[in-house]
Amino acid sequence: MALYTPTEAQVASVREILQTFIPLELADFILMEAKYWPCIHCERSEKIQVHARFYPDLKAAWCYLVSPPVPGTRSHEKKIQRVEFRMRSHDQGWATHPGPWSWFEAFIIQPPASGESNPPWVEEALLHPIDLRAHSDGTAYDEHFSGSSTESNRRWHVSSNAIASRARQNHFISWTREENTGDRDANSPKGREGLGHELVRMLKPGDRVALLALAEQWGWENHVIRASMDIYYSI
Structure with a gap:
């Protein structure tokens, strides 16, 4: 997070002065x-420790962190400018x-449709990391790990751990509305790689961003110590 981040009221005040x-x-x-x-x-x-070997198909997915909802209304949307992830x-x-x-x-x-509520796993993930496969009879895992290509069910690759290293690594990833000019892979089994700008552009009022920690193949693990998210928006 930036050393100084203004509130909406402060941005409006500076705009008025200008x-x-x-x-x-x-x-x-x-x-x-x-x-x-x-x-x-x-x-x-x-x-947390995410172990792929604990599952018959050697795939594990934990929801580690869920953001607060994007502010605004459909008639007065806040334009998301940047999303930052930090993981150790x-x-x-x-x-x-x-x-x-x-x-x-x-x-x-x-956000859930009118008259409906979030799935139970979402409410629990707001409180602590959860194993998606252990919730809602596995439907949360199937829905978000199966690789569905529908726009509303896309997953984006954030970062991978260094291979065969127990040394704690600090990851910092920043996505903006600008398209990445580097490598891309929309069909990667680890989420849409190099396409983070899609998530930034797709965020609407009421949406939340979830950060998953994953591991696949026998013996592979993801040891997470901490993580944070920052979602910057203009008014």
């Missing part, structure tokens, strides 16, 4: 160039076949 000297369009341009944006922040420091983690410290099969993904949890 408007006394320059046109609104130029004031908004200055705020955008300065990245003077409010931020939604969440973090968790709870150690490592794998099992050895490997017998190519990897990495210890990684992180993100996906969007959309």
